Amino acid sequence: MATASKDYDFSSIEPKWQAYWADNATFEAKDFEDKPTFYVLDMFPYPSGAGLHIGHPEGYTASDALKRFKKAQGHNVLHPMGWDAFGLPTEQYAIKTGTHPAITTKQNVANFTQQLTQLGFAYDWNREVNTTDPGYFKWTQWIFMQLFKKGLAYVDEKPVWFCPELGTVLANEEVLNTPEGPRSERGSFPVERRPIRQWVLRITEYAERLIAGLKDLDWPDSTKRLQENWIGRSEGAEITFDVSGHAAQLTVFTTRPDTLYGATYMVIAPEHPLVPTITTAEQSDAVAAYVEKAKSKSDLERAELAKEKTGVWTGATAVNPINGREIPIWVADYVLMTYGTGAIMAVPAHDVRDFEFAKEFGLEIIQVIEDGGEAAKDAEGALLEAYTGSGKLVHSGEQSGQDSETAKAAVIQRLAAENRGKATIHFKLRDWLFSRQRYWGEPFPVLWVSESDYAKVDDSLKSVDRPVTCLIEGELRHAIILPEAELPLELPVVESYTPSPDGQSPLSKAGDWLHVYIDPKTGATSAEARDGWIQGIRETNTMPQWAGSCWYYLRYIDPKNSEALIDPEKEKYWGMPDLYIGGAEHAVLHLLYARFWHHVLYDLGVVSDPEPFKKLFHQGIILGEDGEKMSKSRGNVVNPETIIESYGADALRLYLMFLGPLEAMKPWNTKGIEGVARFLRKVWRLVVGEEGGLQANIGEGTLDSETERLLHATIKKVTDDYSTLSFNTAISQMMICVNQLAKVERLPREAVESFVQLLAPLAPHIGEELWLRLGHTGSIAEAGWPKHDESKLVEDTVKIIFQVNGKYRGDAQLAVDVSKDDAIAAAKANERVQAFIQGKSIKKEIYVPGKIVNIVAV
RNA sequence: GCCCAGAUGGCGGAAUUGGCAGACGCGCUAGACUCAAAAUCUGGUUCCUUCGGGAGUGUGGGUUCGACCCCCACUCUGGGUACCA
Numbered sequence: 025m026a027t028a029s030k031d032y033d034f035s036s037i038e039p040k041w042q043a044y045w046a047d048n049a050t051f052e053a054k055d056f057e058d059k060p061t062f063y064v065l066d067m068f069p070y071p072s073g074a075g076l077h078i079g080h081p082e083g084y085t086a087s088d089a090l091k092r093f094k095k096a097q098g099h100n101v102l103h104p105m106g107w108d109a110f111g112l113p114t115e116q117y118a119i120k121t122g123t124h125p126a127i128t129t130k131q132n133v134a135n136f137t138q139q140l141t142q143l144g145f146a147y148d149w150n151r152e153v154n155t156t157d158p159g160y161f162k163w164t165q166w167i168f169m170q171l172f173k174k175g176l177a178y179v180d181e182k183p184v185w186f187c188p189e190l191g192t193v194l195a196n197e198e199v200l201n202t203p204e205g206p207r208s209e210r211g212s213f214p215v216e217r218r219p220i221r222q223w224v225l226r227i228t229e230y231a232e233r234l235i236a237g238l239k240d241l242d243w244p245d246s247t248k249r250l251q252e253n254w255i256g257r258s259e260g261a262e263i264t265f266d267v268s269g270h271a272a273q274l275t276v277f278t279t280r281p282d283t284l285y286g287a288t289y290m291v292i293a294p295e296h297p298l299v300p301t302i303t304t305a306e307q308s309d310a311v312a313a314y315v316e317k318a319k320s321k322s323d324l325e326r327a328e329l330a331k332e333k334t335g336v337w338t339g340a341t342a343v344n345p346i347n348g349r350e351i352p353i354w355v356a357d358y359v360l361m362t363y364g365t366g367a368i369m370a371v372p373a374h375d376v377r378d379f380e381f382a383k384e385f386g387l388e389i390i391q392v393i394e395d396g397g398e399a400a401k402d403a404e405g406a407l408l409e410a411y412t413g414s415g416k417l418v419h420s421g422e423q424s425g426q427d428s429e430t431a432k433a434a435v436i437q438r439l440a441a442e443n444r445g446k447a448t449i450h451f452k453l454r455d456w457l458f459s460r461q462r463y464w465g466e467p468f469p470v471l472w473v474s475e476s477d478y479a480k481v482d483d484s485l486k487s488v489d490r491p492v493t494c495l496i497e498g499e500l501r502h503a504i505i506l507p508e509a510e511l512p513l514e515l516p517v518v519e520s521y522t523p524s525p526d527g528q529s530p531l532s533k534a535g536d537w538l539h540v541y542i543d544p545k546t547g548a549t550s551a552e553a554r555d556g557w558i559q560g561i562r563e564t565n566t567m568p569q570w571a572g573s574c575w576y577y578l579r580y581i582d583p584k585n586s587e588a589l590i591d592p593e594k595e596k597y598w599g600m601p602d603l604y605i606g607g608a609e610h611a612v613l614h615l616l617y618a619r620f621w622h623h624v625l626y627d628l629g630v631v632s633d634p635e636p637f638k639k640l641f642h643q644g645i646i647l648g649e650d651g652e653k654m655s656k657s658r659g660n661v662v663n664p665e666t667i668i669e670s671y672g673a674d675a676l677r678l679y680l681m682f683l684g685p686l687e688a689m690k691p692w693n694t695k696g697i698e699g700v701a702r703f704l705r706k707v708w709r710l711v712v713g714e715e716g717g718l719q720a721n722i723g724e725g726t727l728d729s730e731t732e733r734l735l736h737a738t739i740k741k742v743t744d745d746y747s748t749l750s751f752n753t754a755i756s757q758m759m760i761c762v763n764q765l766a767k768v769e770r771l772p773r774e775a776v777e778s779f780v781q782l783l784a785p786l787a788p789h790i791g792e793e794l795w796l797r798l799g800h801t802g803s804i805a806e807a808g809w810p811k812h813d814e815s816k817l818v819e820d821t822v823k824i825i826f827q828v829n830g831k832y833r834g835d836a837q838l839a840v841d842v843s844k845d846d847a848i849a850a851a852k853a854n855e856r857v858q859a860f861i862q863g864k865s866i867k868k869e870i871y872v873p874g875k876i877v878n879i880v881a882v
Numbered sequence: 883g884c885c886c887a888g889a890u891g892g893c894g895g896a897a898u899u900g901g902c903a904g905a906c907g908c909g910c911u912a913g914a915c916u917c918a919a920a921a922u923c924u925g926g927u928u929c930c931u932u933c934g935g936g937a938g939u940g941u942g943g944g945u946u947c948g949a950c951c952c953c954c955a956c957u958c959u960g961g962g963u964a965c966c967a
Contacts, residue, residue: 752906
């Protein structure tokens with residue numbers, strides 16, 4: 025095993041130790057080992073054809089170092105890797121070349137694996153998962169089955185974003201608002217609204233729990249707030265207004281029932297079902313034209329032209345239930361059909377948008393909350409802006425004089441008594457659009473049967489409480505779920521991976537696969553007709569990429585189990601990830617969807633904790649050398665492989681961590697890597713002599729006390745810094761330490777060994793090689809972790825700073841326990857201090873023990 | 883517009899119960915070694931200075947014996963979000 029190389033030759037050392045870790049299963053995580061467990065999870069990558077980007081090794085180096093550190097400290101560490109392999113690029117490559125996505129995926133995974141290995145990331149590959157593997161997606165489908173049976177999945181034909189270029193629908197979250205209008209997040213193609221039949225998951229039923237659960241999570245605050253805002257819980261009231269001269273009533277949602285007396289008009293969304301009903305004959309042309317225009321400008325300009333408020337009076341009026349006032353009902357597109365009830369009571373005095381609208385159309389503005397002088401007013405005392413704060417009510421009948429909070433409750437109570445209102449909570453969060461018209465995704469384990477056949481089907485295959493139905497080619501169909509025995513439902517072989525222009529999935533053309541006979545009792549399927557079996561059509565949509573990534577962290581714990589998603593004993597042994605490292609770009613979607621599924625699995629008793637990710641860390645982004653985001657078009661992309669060729673994986677790992685705080689956004693600087701490369705050569709030379717043997721000055725003996733103190737301080741700091749992922753400062757401390765060790769005449773073997781152990785998690789290849797050359801067998805990862813000796817850190821003298829009027833004027837080494845009087849006396853004895861207090865009167869003398877003396881002299 | 887994060891030498895960044903600002907590294911620079919270069923090693927490197935000192939952590943105020951750190955107002959940069967009633 026030992027190589028005799030004299031110089032630091034990373035190109036021979038690194039592959040050697042990578043092979044060693046693989047051959048010896050050094051980082052295999054054994055179930056039920058009697059040690060404290062530590063589960064460190066990386067966000068698994070999409071194995072694209074482009075290979076690893078410099079951003080991947082950043083977070084992965086941190087987790088790899090943490091894993092090695094925790095293992096050395098005696099933990100049983102679980103640190104797996106897998107592939108989020110369903111996805112668009114692979115499918116688009118298939119459309120272009122005809123290559124089956126599974127083949128492309130396999131090649132890409134092989135390439136990624138090789139690149140990760142080259143970086144020295146030693147995962148437990150026995151636990152590798154791949155979302156496209158039938159043994160994996162069987163359980164993705166199984167989870168869907170549970171959602172279906174619980175009534176959390178349904179089909180809807182509401183308008184959704186459709187991208188003609190990609191030939192698929194997109195989730196709201198996959199559509200970006202750009203100056204050119206809404207565009208697809210991937211590829212930036214124009215998108216439009218289209219009504220298409222979709223599977224939707226009722227994530228909104230978990231909204232309350234998803235908000236509440238955030239409280240105890242050790243996540244970056246900004247990420248928690250992002251999720252909070254996304255879920256958008258708001259407390260308020262629903263209030264029902266009578267429409268004059270109609271039986272119809274208009275219900276609005278408001279968070280400010282206290283401002284009800286200030287409601288001077290109402291607005292309903294152009295899509296509101298009551299628009300045609302209440303519009304008067306005189307206004308019908310204008311309203312129809314407005315509604316038509318709102319529809320045609322879709323959300324594209326609607327978001328774009330948000331500055332100008334537009335709208336039309338319907339001709340109808342409503343009655344304010346609190347004071348009987350008659351107020352006009354307008355149609356305007358600043359009210360959205362998709363939030364609340366699609367209608368609002370407008371209180372222009374106390375809502376910015378209503379204020380703008382009222383100004384635009386000359387509608388009445390009545391102030392009902394005192395602003396305490398905060399809002400800008402004109403000479404006559406009329407509001408120049410909306411006052412949105414709280415305060416005492418005025419012009420509000422019997423509520424006048426109450427504060428906002430009291431009035432809110434009082435108004436709700438009053439309306440509730442008349443059955444005209446109630447306290448409610450609304451969420452911004454929408455249900456999760458869960459289907460895609462694509463080939464390369466998990467097929468839904470769903471069959472569509474006729475109404476009469478549905479009656480024959482066993483309840484175990486149904487969503488009993490909330491049956492799912494839809495019209496397919498004009499016929500009413502009922503959804504039933506495949507039984508577990510029929511899973512996994514694999515993708516059929518198709519001739520073309522292209523979706524049809526009408527937005528149908530490529531699966532809709534797989535005739536043999538599409539039509540099946542079903543045993544209504546068991547759900548067994550067959551291509552042949554059988555006695556008593558019914559006919560069905562398979563669902564042709566596939567699941568979105570989020571599906572597979574929603575629960576992969578569970579599968580690592582029990583990756584090969586064909587009987588269950590996860591063995592409960594193993595789930596209890598490992599628990600949930602102790603740390604989850606990944607980019608902030610997933611702050612909302614992935615992390616919210618995964619939490620939702622996890623809550624459902626918790627309800628099902630599959631997992632023992634409602635929250636999956638207790639502690640979350642976002643690594644920052646590495647920018648190009650020009651300080652801009654790395655991109656091919658800018659030509660500032662740094663390729664990890666070329667760096668490894670010239671400097672080695674250890675240097676790259678070290679440098680990635682040395683650049684700055686892990687969470688920060690920081691520019692790459694190729695020259696800077698020279699510094700850590702020099703450091704590694706210095707460490708090498710510390711251990712290995714010019715002739716290739718151990719350095720002659722390594723042996724028995726002790727360090728001088730100053731060096732010894734530094735070594736122990738280094739052990740302490742590095743240990744602390746690793747625990748908090750502060751690798752940049754750990755490296756800086758190790759540099760200081762090695763610079764000192766290089767100056768020492770005789771080096772005790774133990775001191776050198778401790779140092780190498782500290783370095784090994786970040787630079788594992790050189791760590792192993794030096795450990796070997798120091799005469800050890802076995803991996804340094806299993807050699808334990810050095811402990812600092814607190815007694816070695818104790819100093820008997822300490823440097824005390826002398827200040828006059830807060831400015832540094834000198835210092836002295838004084839005994840650690842020097843008294844205040846002695847310290848101040850020492851300061852006054854200092855020549856420079858004397859010069860500055862000469863002829864002045866001393867007002868104050870401050871002594872901060874062990875730190876500073878400050879003499880205030882005027 | 884709103885929410886969040888940030889601003890420290892030529893550059894990346896250190897420094898927290900409020901106590902020497904600029905650790906460590908890059909770059910630059912002087913020197914040693916060398917015929918020379920690379921590599922390596924040693925020293926210097928915030929700015930101004932009459933060499934006594936003075937100024938200095940985005941800007942302006944404040945609290946304090948003392949502020950990169952705490953408070954108020956603002957500027958700029960990055961990220962998220964987009965009429966959510």
